[in-house]
Amino acid sequence: MIKPVLLWSDALILLLLLTVAALVWLARKNDTFRAPWRQVMASRMGFVTASILAVYAGIGLLDSMHYVERLPSAPGQQAQYSGEVFSALDALLKPLRVNVEKTYSSPLATHLYAKETVQGPDGVERRDYPPLKYPGTHLLGTDKVGQDVLYLSLKSIRTGLLIGTLTTLIMLPFALSLGIAAGYFGGRIDDAIQYLYTTLNSIPGVLLIAAAVLVVQVQIEAHAEMFNTAAARSDVRLLALCAILGVTGWTGLARLLRAEALKLRELEFVQAARAFGVTDARILLRHLLPNVMHLVLISVVIDFSGLVLAEAVLSYVGVGVDPGMISFGNMINGARLELAREPVVWWQLAAAFVFMFVLVLAANLFADQVRDALDPKSRGRA
Amino acid sequence: MSGLVVENLRIEIAAGGASNPRVLKPVDGVSFEIGANECVALLGESGCGKSLTALALMRLLPDGGRVASGSVRLAEEDLFALTEAEMGEVRGGRLAMIFQEPQTSLNPVMTVAEQIDEALMAHRGLTGAAATEESLRLLESVGLGADKLDAYPFQLSGGQRQRALIAMMLAGEPEVLIADEPTTALDVTVQAQILRLLKDLQQQRGMSLLLITHDLDVAHDMADRVAVMYAGQIVEWASSDALYAAPRHPYTQKLFAVLPRLDRRGERLDSLPGRVPGPDTLFVGCRFADRCPVAFERCRVETPAFHEAAPGHFARCHLADSADESTSRRVRHAHQITPNGAHGAPYAAPLAVVLEVRDLAVHFPIRKGLLKRTIGHAKAVDGVSLQVAAGETLALVGESGCGKTTLARAILRLIEPTAGRVSLLGEPLAGLRGEALRRKRAEMQIVFQDPFSSLNPRMKVGEILAEGMAALLSLSAAAQRERVADLLNQVGLPADAVGRYPHEFSGGQRQRIAIARALAVEPKLLILDEPTSALDVSVQAQILNLLADLQQQHGLAYLFITHNLSVVSYLAHRVAVMQGGKIVEQGEAETLLTRPENAYTRLLLDSAPGRGVGS
Incomplete structure (x- = not known):
C-alpha cells in the first residue's frame, strides 16, 4: 500500500506543467506560433536535441511523483507510513536502488575495488578483492557506500532540472518587468532600477547565497514539525536555493532588455501607439514584450545551462543543496576525495560529467535551433 | 582602352538552404562601359540589382553570391582572372568605391588622418611625413581643412564624413571610382555640394565615375551616359541628353x-x-x-x-x-490624365482652421556633471506659429536637425512643449489630461517615414488597425471588423491582409497600412512625417495619389513634413520653410517656390537636383 506525497517542489512542477499545457492548448491553432517549432522539429539537430531533452524531462517527472509506503501494522490499528519518501523513478529502478554493494566497485566489475581480508572456503584468511553481491550489474560502478552510480546520476537529473527551471522562472518576472520598464520609461524609474541591479551585482554572489541558505537552515530547524521527512527538508532547502539564485540572477537579462527597450521605444510603431493614447501598460505588453522575446528565449536557455552548473559549484563549496540530496553537485563534491585516492575512483565524476554535459549541450544546441526558427531573417532562408 | 568594360555580367545567389535549394539571379546579363574621364549613372529602383553589380565589380559579393559568367575589364585587365591578392591591390587602388552611409563606412575609433594613411600605405607605400603631406593635400582637394586631419568621424557632420571618405578613396589614385548612392543619406544642400565635388574631382583627375542612384535628377545632373536597370537587366543605355530628351523604353x-x-x-x-x-x-x-x-x-x-x-x-x-x-x-x-480637385487646385478661401500653433517652443535641457544640473537648453523648436485648415496641405520643409520632427511630436503631445499653444479645432491641447487628451488624440494622427519600423512586426495587420479604435473609439467587435475591412479597401489593400503580418508586405503596402492605421480613428489632421522618402518613385506616386484621394474624401488637413521639394511643389497648398527651430519663410506654394524671398529658401531650391551641378 502506498500514499502519494506532494512535496513543495512537486506542486510547483505540477503547476508549471499545467500552465505550459494550457498555453500550448490555447496556441495550438495559431500557425505563427506553430511554424517555428515545426521547423525546429524538422531539422535533424532540432529533433535529436529535443528528444534528448524530452528523455531528461521524462526522468525528472518520474522522479517528481513521490509516495510513502505503508508500514505493516496490526489489523484495526491506524495505518502507519514509512518516513522515507520514494518516487516513481525509485520504484522503476528498484533493483539499482536496493542492490547495494559494500563500497567502491568499478563499472561492470565483479569484485570490489579495494582488497579486504576475506576468509577463503578453506578457512584461511587472505587479502583479496572480495566478490560483489551483484556482479556485473553496476553499469557505472558504485560509490563509497556501495550505491549504484547510474542510479545516483538518474536521480540527480531532477535536482538539476529543478534548479535550472525554477530559478529561471523566478528570475524572469523581475528581469522582464524591471528591464523593459527601465528602458521604456527612462528618467527616475530607470535610475532606480539601475541602482538596484548595480547594487545587487556588486554583492558577491556566493556570500549572499551562503547567508540565505543558512537563514533557511535555521528556519527549517525552528519549524521542524512542518518538515517531517528528510525529503521535505532537503526539498525546502532546494527551493530556497532556487529562490535566492532567482532573486539575484535577473540582473544580466534585465540589463540586456533595458538596452533593447531603449531602442524599441524610439521606434515608430511605439510612437504611433502613443499617438493613439494607448496606455503604457499595454504598450509594454503588446509592443515591447513580443519584440524582446527572442532575446529572452536565448538568454533563458543559456542561463539554464549555467544554473545546472552553478548547482554543482555551490554544492562543492558547501552552500548548495542539502548534502543528503542526490545531485550532480554532491556527486562531484564526493569525487573531490575520490580523485585524491590511489588508485583513482574516476567513474562517479565521469558519470556526473557526462550526464551534465549531454544536458547542457543539448539545451544549447536546441536553443540555437529555436533562435534560428524564430528569427524572421533566417526564416526566409530555410 | 582605359576605363571599365563590363560584359554580360551574371550574378547568382544560392538560397533556400539544403532542403529547398534555389538559385536567384539578381543580375542577369549586364553589359556597359565607362570611358576614361566619363561619368556613367546606373539608374534603377530598389531591388533591380544595381548595388550588387557594383559589388561584383569590386569582387565583394556577399556570402552565397557568385559571378556566374561575364567579365569586367579595367584598362584591358580582366578583374575576374586576378588572384585575390592581386585583386586586393586593385581594390581601393585603381578601382575604389564609396558607400551610401558615411556613418558606417568610417571606422569610429580612428582619426581621419589614420584612415587616409592606411590607404596611402597600402596602395602607394607612403609613410611618415610624406603620408601626412599627401593626406593634407587629399583633404584639401575634397574641401576639408587641415584641422580635420586629427578629427574622429563623430566630430564631423554627414557631409564632412562623406568628403573624408572620398579623400580616403582618392588616396589610391583610382582610375575608376564607384559611388553607390553617395548622397542618399545627406541633406539636399549637402547633396548638391558632394555631387559638385565628385564631378569636379572626376574632371580634374580624368577619373571614370560610376554613379549608382535611384534619383533621375541626380543622374541627369551628373552623368554623361545613363544605364537604366530593371529586374537585373539594363533596359536602356544611352547618352544622358538622348535619354532625357526621348526615353525609348516604356x-x-x-x-x-x-x-x-x-x-x-x-x-x-x-x-x-x-x-x-x-x-x-x-x-x-x-x-x-x-x-x-x-x-x-x-x-x-x-x-x-x-x-x-x-x-x-x-x-x-x-x-x-x-x-x-x-x-x-x-x-x-494609356494613362488618362484626370484633374484632381483635392490638391493643387487654386487656393480658395481657407475653410475651418483645424490646427493652430502659436509660438510653440521645445527646449531640451542640457545636463552636465554628477548632479545633472541644467547648464543650458537645446532649442529644437523655437517659437513656431502655423495653421492648417481642413482640406489643406501645409508642407513643412527643412533639413535634418532643423526641428521639424520634434515639432510634429510636440503637436501630438508625444513630447511636452516648453512654451506656446497648440489648438485643435479651436480647443487648446495644453493642460488636457487623461480621458480628454485621449479623445483629442483621435482627431490628429501621424504617418511615419520608415514603413518598416512603424509597424510592430509581431502584430497582424488587423490587430494593428484595430489598436487605435480599441483605444479611442468604443466600437463593438463586429463594427471594428467592418471598419478594418473598409479601411483596407480605402487604401487599396486586399481584404485578406487582416490576418497577415507586416513583413509579408512591400514598403509601399506597409505605408498604406500605416495610413489606414492613422485613418482608423477618423482624424481631422494627419501629420505626414516624410511618408514617401523611403519609397521608390513609382510607389511614391501611388502613395501621393492615395493621400490626395483621401484628402478629397475626408476633407483632411495635412501637415506634410518633408525635405523633398519636388513632392512639395506637386502636393502642397502652402509651404513653411524651417531652419534652426524657426520658420524662416511661409507662404502659398506657387509663390514661395517660384519667388522665394528668404536666402535659405533660395539655397534649398537651388540645391534641388535636376538643375545641373553648377560649376
Whole structure:
C-alpha cells in the first residue's frame, strides 16, 4: 500500500506543467506560433536535441511523483507510513536502488575495488578483492557506500532540472518587468532600477547565497514539525536555493532588455501607439514584450545551462543543496576525495560529467535551433 | 582602352538552404562601359540589382553570391582572372568605391588622418611625413581643412564624413571610382555640394565615375551616359541628353511620368502598377511586360533583344525603334490624365482652421556633471506659429536637425512643449489630461517615414488597425471588423491582409497600412512625417495619389513634413520653410517656390537636383 506525497517542489512542477499545457492548448491553432517549432522539429539537430531533452524531462517527472509506503501494522490499528519518501523513478529502478554493494566497485566489475581480508572456503584468511553481491550489474560502478552510480546520476537529473527551471522562472518576472520598464520609461524609474541591479551585482554572489541558505537552515530547524521527512527538508532547502539564485540572477537579462527597450521605444510603431493614447501598460505588453522575446528565449536557455552548473559549484563549496540530496553537485563534491585516492575512483565524476554535459549541450544546441526558427531573417532562408 | 568594360555580367545567389535549394539571379546579363574621364549613372529602383553589380565589380559579393559568367575589364585587365591578392591591390587602388552611409563606412575609433594613411600605405607605400603631406593635400582637394586631419568621424557632420571618405578613396589614385548612392543619406544642400565635388574631382583627375542612384535628377545632373536597370537587366543605355530628351523604353518613360513636379499640380500622378519582380521570378518574354502599358502579344513570348534603336541609344524593347515618338505618346496616353480637385487646385478661401500653433517652443535641457544640473537648453523648436485648415496641405520643409520632427511630436503631445499653444479645432491641447487628451488624440494622427519600423512586426495587420479604435473609439467587435475591412479597401489593400503580418508586405503596402492605421480613428489632421522618402518613385506616386484621394474624401488637413521639394511643389497648398527651430519663410506654394524671398529658401531650391551641378 502506498500514499502519494506532494512535496513543495512537486506542486510547483505540477503547476508549471499545467500552465505550459494550457498555453500550448490555447496556441495550438495559431500557425505563427506553430511554424517555428515545426521547423525546429524538422531539422535533424532540432529533433535529436529535443528528444534528448524530452528523455531528461521524462526522468525528472518520474522522479517528481513521490509516495510513502505503508508500514505493516496490526489489523484495526491506524495505518502507519514509512518516513522515507520514494518516487516513481525509485520504484522503476528498484533493483539499482536496493542492490547495494559494500563500497567502491568499478563499472561492470565483479569484485570490489579495494582488497579486504576475506576468509577463503578453506578457512584461511587472505587479502583479496572480495566478490560483489551483484556482479556485473553496476553499469557505472558504485560509490563509497556501495550505491549504484547510474542510479545516483538518474536521480540527480531532477535536482538539476529543478534548479535550472525554477530559478529561471523566478528570475524572469523581475528581469522582464524591471528591464523593459527601465528602458521604456527612462528618467527616475530607470535610475532606480539601475541602482538596484548595480547594487545587487556588486554583492558577491556566493556570500549572499551562503547567508540565505543558512537563514533557511535555521528556519527549517525552528519549524521542524512542518518538515517531517528528510525529503521535505532537503526539498525546502532546494527551493530556497532556487529562490535566492532567482532573486539575484535577473540582473544580466534585465540589463540586456533595458538596452533593447531603449531602442524599441524610439521606434515608430511605439510612437504611433502613443499617438493613439494607448496606455503604457499595454504598450509594454503588446509592443515591447513580443519584440524582446527572442532575446529572452536565448538568454533563458543559456542561463539554464549555467544554473545546472552553478548547482554543482555551490554544492562543492558547501552552500548548495542539502548534502543528503542526490545531485550532480554532491556527486562531484564526493569525487573531490575520490580523485585524491590511489588508485583513482574516476567513474562517479565521469558519470556526473557526462550526464551534465549531454544536458547542457543539448539545451544549447536546441536553443540555437529555436533562435534560428524564430528569427524572421533566417526564416526566409530555410 | 582605359576605363571599365563590363560584359554580360551574371550574378547568382544560392538560397533556400539544403532542403529547398534555389538559385536567384539578381543580375542577369549586364553589359556597359565607362570611358576614361566619363561619368556613367546606373539608374534603377530598389531591388533591380544595381548595388550588387557594383559589388561584383569590386569582387565583394556577399556570402552565397557568385559571378556566374561575364567579365569586367579595367584598362584591358580582366578583374575576374586576378588572384585575390592581386585583386586586393586593385581594390581601393585603381578601382575604389564609396558607400551610401558615411556613418558606417568610417571606422569610429580612428582619426581621419589614420584612415587616409592606411590607404596611402597600402596602395602607394607612403609613410611618415610624406603620408601626412599627401593626406593634407587629399583633404584639401575634397574641401576639408587641415584641422580635420586629427578629427574622429563623430566630430564631423554627414557631409564632412562623406568628403573624408572620398579623400580616403582618392588616396589610391583610382582610375575608376564607384559611388553607390553617395548622397542618399545627406541633406539636399549637402547633396548638391558632394555631387559638385565628385564631378569636379572626376574632371580634374580624368577619373571614370560610376554613379549608382535611384534619383533621375541626380543622374541627369551628373552623368554623361545613363544605364537604366530593371529586374537585373539594363533596359536602356544611352547618352544622358538622348535619354532625357526621348526615353525609348516604356519603363524609363514611366519613371519620368511618375515624378511629382510643380507643373503636374492638380493632375493625378501617373502610376506604375505592381512591383519590381523578385530575383526568383522565371521570365518568359519581356521582364517588364506585366506592368507595361503598351505590351502586346509578342512581349509575352519573345524576349526583346538589347539593340541599338538609334545611334548610341540602346533599348530592350520591341517597340524601341519602330516608333520613336508614338510609343512615348502611347505610354502617356494609356494613362488618362484626370484633374484632381483635392490638391493643387487654386487656393480658395481657407475653410475651418483645424490646427493652430502659436509660438510653440521645445527646449531640451542640457545636463552636465554628477548632479545633472541644467547648464543650458537645446532649442529644437523655437517659437513656431502655423495653421492648417481642413482640406489643406501645409508642407513643412527643412533639413535634418532643423526641428521639424520634434515639432510634429510636440503637436501630438508625444513630447511636452516648453512654451506656446497648440489648438485643435479651436480647443487648446495644453493642460488636457487623461480621458480628454485621449479623445483629442483621435482627431490628429501621424504617418511615419520608415514603413518598416512603424509597424510592430509581431502584430497582424488587423490587430494593428484595430489598436487605435480599441483605444479611442468604443466600437463593438463586429463594427471594428467592418471598419478594418473598409479601411483596407480605402487604401487599396486586399481584404485578406487582416490576418497577415507586416513583413509579408512591400514598403509601399506597409505605408498604406500605416495610413489606414492613422485613418482608423477618423482624424481631422494627419501629420505626414516624410511618408514617401523611403519609397521608390513609382510607389511614391501611388502613395501621393492615395493621400490626395483621401484628402478629397475626408476633407483632411495635412501637415506634410518633408525635405523633398519636388513632392512639395506637386502636393502642397502652402509651404513653411524651417531652419534652426524657426520658420524662416511661409507662404502659398506657387509663390514661395517660384519667388522665394528668404536666402535659405533660395539655397534649398537651388540645391534641388535636376538643375545641373553648377560649376
